[in-house]
Amino acid sequence: MNAMNGRSTVLNPYLSTYDPLVAKHPGRGLDYAPSYWVASAGAPPEDDGPIAGDCDVDVVVVGAGATGMSTAMYLAEDHGIKAVVLEANQTAWGCSSRSGGQGQNASGRLSRSQWIDRWGMDTAKRLDTEIRRGFDNFKQLTREIDCDAFDGGHLYMAHKPAKMDYLRNMAQVRNDFFGYQTKILSADEVRERYCDEREHHGAMLEEEGVGVHPLKLTFGIMRRARALGVKVHPASPVQGMTTVNGIHHIHTPGGVVRAKRVVFCTGGYTWQKMHKLTKNKILPILSNSVVTRPLTDAELAACNFKSKTFMTDTRTLRFYYRLLDGNRLQLGSRSSITGADAEDPIHLKLLTDAIARKFPPLAGIQIDYSWWGWVDVSHDMMPRITRPDPNLNIWYAVGYGGNGVSFSTWAGKRVAQRVVGKDIDQDVFNLPIYNSPLEYPNIMNTVRSEVFAPFRRFGQYFLYKWYWLNDEKL
Ligand SMILES: Cc1cc2nc3c(=O)[nH]c(=O)nc-3n(C[C@H](O)[C@H](O)[C@H](O)COP(=O)(O)OP(=O)(O)OC[C@H]3O[C@@H](n4cnc5c(N)ncnc54)[C@H](O)[C@@H]3O)c2cc1C
Known part of the structure; x- marks a missing residue:
């Protein structure tokens, strides 16, 4: 079946206020968010249409984002397993197209200094080796798959003078303990070599960083997976699951899929009622993004854009931005807390104000694309790639x-190894992201408990206020 222009399996229009924490369903064939990536990726790869009838399979992967498609690709490439991917909406419908x-x-939100504080130097060094290996593998993928990759590193921009000490310390930790060549650049150096971003006071340049077209990348991974026999079923939401004699009965609108092994790759879109192992363990947090019209030559010159290296700033609710192929500017941050509030123009204004502050010649520039999506935040800001219940x-x-x-x-590569049992003797699986499950939230360092889960958004509201005060006023 051909997903002609990605619309053959669209059963329902895009739902801008969709909120996984309160949604009554995980979506079913919802159209894509109106992202620049969707508009510029070209037609999605062929898929296998929605599940139609009951079936028996070996491995089911739930979620067709970058994680799910990588898992299916590596299961096929490395282990000869042709998994069946169940996707509620469209391929890469979640964060991977946004x-x-x-x-x-x-990987995750914690810095290398925080790894050392939390787990000690030895574990931090082993974690760095693992994450660097993952980054090198990603870099290789971006060479093999046409995804507009720009291998220019990452500029971490001090949004106020006091943040330069923070960046100097971070660069020193990276270089002294982990062997990187991270550099500190003055504001003038950034302006001369990269762009005239007016808000910053200097930056840290990490050499490791590749900007990509995320949807082209995920589509490319999906094409490779399908060429090896992986089946991808859009508009096939997992609505519930029971386990009978070790076989998982996965309920979708089109039929029950019976599977021996299941991998959840549902990110911030993890539906609360999907399974008890994930319920209340992921806090979905909204991130919003805009892409401008193409900049004129005069605007490019006025902002002195010399590079497509991507940037983030040192705010806790950081802004991320970069010049894209085609000379459009992308900028994003976090602002809304609930899906119901996501369309409030105040959140778009946060982004357009930031463009005006950082690049005054672009103040008021036309925004061609505006969208948002839910990122997956765990109890300790780090991912988990694991089998949470040995039974x-x-x-x-x-x-x-x-x-x-x-x-x-x-993560797709590693979870594929776990599914086939090739994680038994490997030391790497003792790392914290592999050897412990997701946990319930913890309030003020008290015991972790599911009873705190309903209050997480209250906490988030006050934290956002505090972050703003800290970033902008103190
Ligand atoms: C606006 C925004 C900006 C971001 N920017 C960056 C960035 O610059 N750098 C970075 O590293 N990360 C960024 N991220 C995060 C990054 O996009 C994701 O971590 C990454 O794409 C991995 O996604 P995933 O495959 O795990 O999840 P997703 O791509 O979200 O895929 C999960 C899929 O699971 C499906 N699903 C959910 N429930 C069910 C169910 N019950 N049945 C079937 N299917 C289901 C969903 O429909 C969805 O398609 C950003 C995210 C957002 C939203």
């Missing part, structure tokens, strides 16, 4: 906290 496309040498053949790879463009592809 992100900033900033492929960082990172069930169920794995998950989730929780990147908005830093999953590169690591999702490696």
